[in-house]
Amino acid sequence: MGLAEQRKTLGYSQEKMAELLGVDRTTVGRWESGKTSPQPCQRLALASTLKISLQDLEALLAPSQAVERGAGRPKASDHPSSGDPDEMIRREFLRILTVSGALTVLPLDEAEALADGVYRGNPADFARMNSHLWQVYQLARTKGTVYPVVRDQLATLREALSGARRGNSFPLLNAAADLFQLAGEVAFDANRYSNAAASYALAASVSKEAGAYDLWACALVRHAYVDISEQRYREAVEVLRAAERVAVRGDSALSTRHWVASVLAEALAGVGDLAGCEEALARAEEVQDLPEGSSNGGWLRFDGTRLAEERGARYVQLGRFDLAEEALKKALDQSSLAIGHSYRRRGAVLADLAVIGARHQDPDQVVTYAREALGLARASSSGYIIRRLRSLGDEFGPLSRNHRIAELGAEIAALRAS
The missing domain is CATH 1.20.1440 (de novo design (two linked rop proteins))
Structure with a gap:
C-alpha cells in the first residue's frame, strides 16, 4: 500500500488531505507520485492524518525514496533520501x-x-x-x-x-x-x-582537543544540566566548578563564565546553599558590563536577559517565596513584552509562580499560572516545560482535594504520558 491508497482508505481527496495538512494539493500529488517526500517536520502531522505510526509512514515512503536514490544527484528542490x-x-x-x-x-x-x-x-x-x-x-x-x-x-x-x-x-x-x-x-x-x-560529552572532548575553551566550558555546563534535571545537584556542582576553571582560559569578552555562574547558582540552590547561590548570581549579573556581542546566539546564548527569572527560580528552589514572587512577576512582565521570548522560558516562569501558589495553598494562583503553562507545553511539546509541570504536581498535597487542582493534576499526568 502507498500514500495514495492509505488516503483513499480514509475517504480523503487530495484536496482534503492538503487542507488538513496546510499544504498545496500539488504537494500531496508529488508525495504520492514519489517525486518528493514530506519534510521531517511534516511527517508527524501526515502520519496522524493518515492514522498510522511514524514507522508505518516511513515504510510507505520507502519506495519513493528508493526511486530518488536511483535517479542520480537530485535537484535542490527534491527531498533527499536517508542514504x-x-x-x-x-x-x-x-x-x-x-x-x-x-x-x-x-x-x-x-x-x-x-x-x-x-x-x-x-x-x-x-x-x-x-x-x-x-x-x-x-x-x-x-x-x-x-x-x-x-x-x-x-x-x-x-x-x-x-x-x-x-x-x-x-x-x-x-x-x-x-x-x-x-x-x-x-x-x-x-x-x-x-x-x-553523550552528545555533551562528545562536545566537551572535541572542544578540549581543539583548544576551544569557551566551547568546552559551555559543553560542561550543558552536561551539568542533565545532573540538575535529575536532582543530582552535588555532581552538577563538581562539573560546574570544572567549567569555571576552563572558562577563565577562554575569551574574556564572551559571557561564558557568567553563564557558568548562573547555572552554578541553580546547582547550589539545589543543595540549599543560599549564600553560595546569591554569590554566583552576582557574578552572573556582571554579564551586563560586557560589550555588545558577548553571546553568539548559538552555543553561547547567555546575555543577561533572563536574570530576573533565574533569580526568582533560585529563590523558589530555596523556599524563599517572599523573594521569589516579585522577581518572577517582573520576569513574566518582561516576557510579555519581549519579541521572540521562548515558550520554554515563559512556561518555566509560569510553573514557578504556580509552585508558589501551591506552597501558599492558593488554588486560584495555581490554576491561573499552570493552565497557561500547560497550553505552552502542548503547543511546543517541550520536555522542559513538562518537567517543570511534573515538579509542580508534586507540590499539590492537600490541594489535590480541590476539584480544579485534581483536574489539573490529571491533565499534567496525561501530558507526561503522551
Missing part, C-alpha cells in the same frame, strides 16, 4: 529555513552557496551553517523537527574531518563541538537524558 547524507543536509537546510521563517535572515542565493560550501567541506561554511541551525532550533516550537538536519550535518562533518590534515582540522573540530551541543539540546528538550549527556 545520501550530503544531499540531505544540503536540501533539508534550505527547506527547514523556509519552513521556520528564518530564510528572511538568509537570502536564497546565499543559502544555496552556503549549502554548496558545506558539501565541499569548507570549515567556515560549516560554522555559518551551524549558526543558522541554532536560529532554526530557537524558532521551532517543536524542537525535535530540527534533529534530522543536525544528524546529517554531523555525518557530513565526520566525512570532512576524515579527509582533513591534522594541522587544518581545528576549525572543523570547533564546528563539530558546536553541533554536538545542538544535538544534545534537542535530545535534552525531549527528555532523552542519556542521549543528551
Whole structure:
C-alpha cells in the first residue's frame, strides 16, 4: 500500500488531505507520485492524518525514496533520501529555513552557496551553517523537527574531518563541538537524558582537543544540566566548578563564565546553599558590563536577559517565596513584552509562580499560572516545560482535594504520558 491508497482508505481527496495538512494539493500529488517526500517536520502531522505510526509512514515512503536514490544527484528542490547524507543536509537546510521563517535572515542565493560550501567541506561554511541551525532550533516550537538536519550535518562533518590534515582540522573540530551541543539540546528538550549527556560529552572532548575553551566550558555546563534535571545537584556542582576553571582560559569578552555562574547558582540552590547561590548570581549579573556581542546566539546564548527569572527560580528552589514572587512577576512582565521570548522560558516562569501558589495553598494562583503553562507545553511539546509541570504536581498535597487542582493534576499526568 502507498500514500495514495492509505488516503483513499480514509475517504480523503487530495484536496482534503492538503487542507488538513496546510499544504498545496500539488504537494500531496508529488508525495504520492514519489517525486518528493514530506519534510521531517511534516511527517508527524501526515502520519496522524493518515492514522498510522511514524514507522508505518516511513515504510510507505520507502519506495519513493528508493526511486530518488536511483535517479542520480537530485535537484535542490527534491527531498533527499536517508542514504545520501550530503544531499540531505544540503536540501533539508534550505527547506527547514523556509519552513521556520528564518530564510528572511538568509537570502536564497546565499543559502544555496552556503549549502554548496558545506558539501565541499569548507570549515567556515560549516560554522555559518551551524549558526543558522541554532536560529532554526530557537524558532521551532517543536524542537525535535530540527534533529534530522543536525544528524546529517554531523555525518557530513565526520566525512570532512576524515579527509582533513591534522594541522587544518581545528576549525572543523570547533564546528563539530558546536553541533554536538545542538544535538544534545534537542535530545535534552525531549527528555532523552542519556542521549543528551553523550552528545555533551562528545562536545566537551572535541572542544578540549581543539583548544576551544569557551566551547568546552559551555559543553560542561550543558552536561551539568542533565545532573540538575535529575536532582543530582552535588555532581552538577563538581562539573560546574570544572567549567569555571576552563572558562577563565577562554575569551574574556564572551559571557561564558557568567553563564557558568548562573547555572552554578541553580546547582547550589539545589543543595540549599543560599549564600553560595546569591554569590554566583552576582557574578552572573556582571554579564551586563560586557560589550555588545558577548553571546553568539548559538552555543553561547547567555546575555543577561533572563536574570530576573533565574533569580526568582533560585529563590523558589530555596523556599524563599517572599523573594521569589516579585522577581518572577517582573520576569513574566518582561516576557510579555519581549519579541521572540521562548515558550520554554515563559512556561518555566509560569510553573514557578504556580509552585508558589501551591506552597501558599492558593488554588486560584495555581490554576491561573499552570493552565497557561500547560497550553505552552502542548503547543511546543517541550520536555522542559513538562518537567517543570511534573515538579509542580508534586507540590499539590492537600490541594489535590480541590476539584480544579485534581483536574489539573490529571491533565499534567496525561501530558507526561503522551
